[in-house]
Amino acid sequence: MSVMGDIVRTYRGPGSVLRRRLSGGQREDRALAILxxxxxxxxxxxWPRLARESHESGTELNMLMGGALLALVFILPLILYALAGISHLVARLIGGRADHHSARMALFWALLAAGPVFLLNGLMQGFAGTGPQSALTGLLALGVFLWFWLAGLVAAERGRS
Known part of the structure; x- marks a missing residue:
């Protein structure tokens, strides 16, 4: 199945999409690509938020984008690998039966599948600035991400096929 199709299907049933993706076996290259x-x-x-911030404060946009690139593309993956490991260990303590790869895929897939809502949040922050609209879309993005992650983690740790 296509990644875009799976993202759309994740909004209807995150656990079933992750189980189907995990049925292809342990492929760390796919996990890293998804991450x-x-x-x-x-x-x-x-980008929209950074452009607004650059315009309002007079800070150079390239500097802001460089910082965001470093944080989100180079440092965040390391943090997410650690978070996936911790979540797997916690799941094992309460009876989870999956492996580390399944826990990583649950987290990484949740991040990718929630991407459209994060893009909406970025647009809202860029066009409306800080305010209740941006806070609402930020909470929506966080909620969707957590829903996908927890539903996927539960499906993976229960070991359903």
């Missing part, structure tokens, strides 16, 4: 695509989407989602 980097998700981090890349988060970076692109920051």
């Amino acid at each position: 980097m695509a998700g981090c890349g989407l988060l970076f692109v989602a920051q």
Whole structure:
């Protein structure tokens, strides 16, 4: 199945999409590609906000974008690998049966699948600035990400096929 089709299907049933993606076996190259695509989407989602900030403060846009690139494309993946490991260990303590790869895929897929909502949030921050609209779309993006991640993690750790 296509990645775009799976992203759309994730909004209807995140656990079933992740189980189907995991049925292809452990492929760390796919996990890394999904992670980097998700981090890349988060970076692109920051562009409108960074452009607004640059215009309002007079700070050079390239400097702001360089900082966001470093944070989101180089440092965030390392943090997410650690977070996936911690979430897997916690799941094992409460009876989870999956492996580390499944926990990583649950987190990485949630990040990529929630990308459209993060893009919406970035547009809202760029066009409306800080305010209740941006806070609402930010909470929506966070909620969608957490929903996808927890539903995927539960599906993976229960070991359904």
